[in-house]
Amino acid sequence: MFTPATADQRFVLETIVRLGEISEEAGEMTDAVLEGAGAFAAGEWAPLEREGDTIGPKWTPEGVKMPAGFADAYKAYVEGGWGTIGSPVEHGGQGLPVSLSIAVLETLGTANMGFALAPILTVGAVEALMHHGTPEQQALYLPHLSTGAWTGTMNLTEPQAGSDVGALKTRAEPAGNGKWKITGTKIFISFGDHDMAENIVHLVLARTPGAPAGTRGISLFLVPKYRLREDGAPGEFNDVRTVSIEHKMGLHASPTCVLSFGDHDDCIGELVGPELGGIRAMFTMMNNARLNVGLQGVQVAERATQRAVAYARERVQGYRGGEQVAIVEHPDVRRMLLRMKAQTQAARALVYYAFGQLDRARGGDAAAAQRVELLTPLAKAHGTDLGNEVASLGVQVHGGMGYIEETGAAQHFRDARITPIYEGTNGIQAADLVGRKLGMDNGGTLLGLLGEMREDAEDTGLLNLIDACEEVARNLLGSEMDDRLAASYPFLTMLSTAVCGWLMEASGRAAARSEGDPAFLKMKQAATRFYVAQIVPEAMGLKPAAMARAEMLYAIDAEGFAA
Secondary structure, X not given: OOOOOHXXXXXXXXXXXXXXXXXXXXXXXXXXXXXXXXXXXXXXHHHHXXXXXHOOOEOOOOOOEOOOOHHHHHHHHHHXXXXXXXXXXXXOOOOOOHHHHHHHHHHHHHHOOOOOHHHHXXXXXXXXXXXXXXXXXXXXXXXXXXXXXXXXXXEXXXXXXXXXXXXXXXXXXXXXXXXXXXXXXXXXXXXXXXXXXXXXXXXXXXXXXXXXXHHHHEEEEEEEOEEEOXXXXXXXXXXXXXXXXXXXXXXXXXXXXXXXXXXXXXOEEEEOOOOOOHHHHHHHHHHHHHHHHHHHHHHHHHHHXXXXXXXXXXXXXXXXXXXXXXXXXXXXXXXXXXXXXXXXXXXXXXXXXXXXXXXXHHOOOHHHHHHHHHHHHHHHHHHHHHHHHHHHHHHHHHHHHHHOHHHOHHHHHHHHOOOXXXXXXXXXXXXXXXXXHOOHHHHHHHHHHHHHHHHHOOOHHHHHHHHHHHHHHHHHHOOOHHXXXXXXXXXXXXXXXXXXXXXXXXXXXXXXXXXXXXXXXXXXXXXXXXXXXXXXXXXXXXXXXXXXXXXXXXXXXXXXXHO
16 A cells, blocks of 8 residues: 655745756656656555565675565666665766755655665765765765665774763774774664675764763764675675664654674774764764655654555445444544645645755755754654654554554554654754754744744734744743753744745645645645644644743652652
8 A cells, every 4th residue: 555645845946945946957857756666666665664674684694685575676676776866966866966866765765664764874875975075085985875776874882981972982993904803882773784785884973082071072983794895896894784683662663773793803994074073974864864754754744644545435434414324424524634745745845845955955055054953853753753643643543452553553653753863852852953953043044934924924823823833932042951851842843834834825825726636636735724724823832832942851860760
């Protein structure tokens, strides 16, 4: 049960991203790319979703083995060139805007969310090497990573250091000829091992001898699973071992590995960027990954909505007007379905808009570069919050059958739950918003966005929310950090909802002017009306929490929580 969301993707790319302004070539290719990706995902990836969840990858002494069919489906992805759309031309890519490439990634993830983590992480590795790698590293690795023939990983987390990256202990010792010996253990490494590609390129944070404590002492290293021979092909095993696979609540198709580097003192890596420059390089990976995790919220919301709509139209129960009807005819079911539609479209608009700003930033637009920095915590946190809300509503629409695994609704709920946690918890995103992004240009970046939104907005409730966001922002700019942090999450949700409302209202106006599929345009306008009328006012209720001081949270000591 999977249908590519081609119509809304095309609509958002045209009206929100304005892809044709970024690249005339990409604008002309949109239909072909979206339809081709949809057909590929439906034929190759969607049929494996259930096997990925129920069977999953298996650890063996020889390495992780994916379920039957995954290696062939991944090979088809590589051979079809689907990983090359946004990759640089000089390294075998098509060089098209990232906005178009993430529409493909959304389709793949909607078809099979766990499977799509492999290309998501590879994109992050490409970004890191493009910005921080040497010309030699780029020449050796990027042609393979850009196509997806080799996959990439990020290795940050360690058992004693969760979100506190500065507490990591993995070591890098000079080994001569510019090489380093890597020793240590990393946990929670998505697609840390598998049998779908001939090499895996690990990007590993580690400490060098004499490095200062904390984040200032971290460097980034490129550590392939197999060292490269002189001809550039994978050769000798590089002493990177998979200790185990985590037993997780969801996202079972993605092997989350514990990796051990240098068990036999024979793991060789090389610096990416300067020594002690790991944090800067890490944020290049993380910022890309955070936007893509926000996109995962769109993926799971879209699939959960499709499944719930299909069930509601088929499940006959209850009466209206004396006749037995499908549950889609009942007002509360319609409320849930329309909310799912509206929140999914809002999440897509927000995440795509952020990627559109990223494309403009790469074209030299300094204002867009600042705006994408501001939007990144919103896209990651609110996008994944909405993915969780919509997946939960999907279970509710199914009723008791939603709690039964065979219907598939529960899988979306389980898969979604990790997204507010990894790549920086949503609490960290809120802290980033009030700690770093709020003060950009002395608040000018945020106030500029709110001003643009105010000029465009028409609905009184939306205008009131925009004004409330500005009032809270100005209050936080003059507040102590503890007070900012106490207010951070309600403020993030308020601001995200306001941005989504602005984008949804613009979409509704565009739909009213458009000539196209009448059913799609009617649904678009209905979802917009619902969002502005019912979801925007909810966010106004968060204002008291966003204006509250931290002292309320410290009215009891730590022991008091056990009372």
